[in-house]
Amino acid sequence: MSRWDADVAVVGLGAWGAAALWQLATRGVEVIGFERHRPGHALGSSFGGSRMFRITCLEHSGLVPLAHRSLELWRRLQEESGDDLFLPGGGLLIGPEQGAIVGGTLRAAAAHGIDVQVLGRAELRERFPRHAGVPAHHLAVWEPSAGVLRPEAAICAATDLAVKAGARLFTDSRVTAVEPVPGGVELRTAGGAHRVRRVVITVGSWLPALVKGLPLETLRMPLTWFRPVDDDGGFDLERFPVFMRETEEGPVLWGNGCEGGHEVKLGLEGYGPGARPIDPDDDADRSVRAEDWEGVARMLRGWLPGLAGLPDRVAVSFFTRTPDGQFAVGALDDEARFVIGGGCNAHGFKHSSGIGEALADLVTGHAPRLPLDFLDPGRFGAHTAPTTTAPTAQEGA
Structure with a gap:
């Protein structure tokens, strides 16, 4: 034996x-x-029902080849399982041209030959009208290879x-x-x-x-879902694809449109005021507080009009970060x-x-x-x- x-x-x-x-x-x-x-x-x-997939990994140049390989394997997993795991449809990266999001995306695309399209404010509003309040000096980068993972x-x-x-x-x-x-x-x-x-x-x-x-730190991260005010408010995934949007003040709003029975999913890069370091065993509090969603809700009127002012659902996840x-x-x-x-x-x-x-x-x-x-x-x-x-x-x- x-x-x-x-x-x-x-x-x-x-x-x-x-x-x-x-x-x-x-x-x-x-x-x-x-x-x-x-x-x-x-x-x-x-x-949480969805995750953004993109090839233009602005976090590190070495992640771009990993993203390419991961996409091949996602498709293999989808084919072998017969499940819909990856929903292609493209993604938007919005912000100042030299900002972390747009600037990093354009650098990654140029360094690795990734197909992207740069949209000015007028073209962004024409193609994706639910994105309002975009300053004149901001750009959008459209990545056709992006999409949503389940x-x-x-x-x-x-x-x-x-x-x-x-x-x-x-x-x-x-x-x-x-x-x-x-x-x-x-x-x-x-x-x-x-x-x-x-x-x-x-x-x-x-x-x-x-x-x-x-040196790993565990953080509590809120996730929020908001319901469109109108039944056909243009917030389906096809017309409101996965996105990241940088503000003048620095915070980045991210999210994606309705799909798979979920409402519009939104969150804050940097995790918002509801995020804090925790011990996942001694401090595993998953109760929801107003601070978990108020920061996102304040952005909706000027940025994403047509969504209800209060979230339909809020959840708390845990993740680890490195220095x-x-x-x-x-x-x-x-x-x-x-x-x-x-x-x-x-x-x-x-x-x-x-x-x-x-x-x-x-x-x-x-x-x-x-x-x-x-x-x-x-x-x-x-x-x-x-x-x-x-x-x-x-x-x-």
């Missing part, structure tokens, strides 16, 4: 973990996955395909300890211990509890027994399929197919492989 329960375990089956599980299983790796809740749950960061459906599709390929899934299963043993790793749960050769840890907001020495705004993806030891993926910085979902592939490469002893050294967690200095988690540590953000 083998001393190992599997070659690899994936702890945390949110967006990145589910993609890694799918990649490993379809390669024929004996893999088991652990999820504190159920795939596609609403207690982490990978929920997070919950994508996670469930990846885990379902992984199971069909031979992965074993442990849902409603909280890992309480992760410890190195000779030649491998031991995971402890309420149902018993599991020994594997290597582990991928993708636990989202609970990663700082497992991996000491990484430099880039992800933490890599091995924590020379043998790659411990591989982590975390620090999504609220812009990581679009890259989930590509990051899952990279995590699968790393944990099976292969170099990632794309240069991702800028995401190596070693850039933060000293860190340690996990030895014991906190008693309440959770998976699945």
Whole structure:
């Protein structure tokens, strides 16, 4: 009888973990996955019905090739699952020409040969009339390759395909300890211990509890949905596509039109006044306050007339950020027994399929197919492989 329960375990089956599980299983790796809740749950960061996808990654030049690869894998996941996971239709980036959003988008497009169109204020209003109050010196960049991803459906599709390929899934299963043993790793749960050769840890907001020495901060981020005043108010996804819009004062409003039974989804880059650092175990308050939606609501009359002044729904998600705004993806030891993926910085979902592939490469002893050294967690200095988690540590953000 083998001393190992599997070659690899994936702890945390949110967006990145589910993609890694799918990649490993379809390669024929004996893999088991652990999820504190159920795939596609609403207690982490990978929920809310929609996520923006774009190739023009203004956050780092190295993310553009990752976005290209991720789109290929999203399409593959969609084809293999038969689910509608990616809704193409383009996206808008609006703001001052030299601002963070438009300026960064144009630089990324020029550096990587990405097809975009620059729209002046008059053309923007003609094509997308729901965007009002745009200053004369602001521009819009139209990216035809952008679109909307469905997070919950994508996670469930990846885990379902992984199971069909031979992965074993442990849902409603909280890992309480992760410890190195000779030649491998031991995971402890309420149902018993599991020994594997290597582990991928993708636990989202609970990663700082497992991996000491990484400067990760967990934040509370509100999400809001607003109902159009008129039934045909021009806020469907086709006429009001996914967008990011920078203000003169700095805050960035983002969102997308109605689709899939959801109303218009809106939020603030920088996460708004309702965002604050939290401990996801000791301070997991998901109750909604006025400050969670007031900042967005104040913008509607001048920017997006035609939406109700009060939100139809408000939700709270958790996510982690790093000091430099880039992800933490890599091995924590020379043998790659411990591989982590975390620090999504609220812009990581679009890259989930590509990051899952990279995590699968790393944990099976292969170099990632794309240069991702800028995401190596070693850039933060000293860190340690996990030895014991906190008693309440959770998976699945």
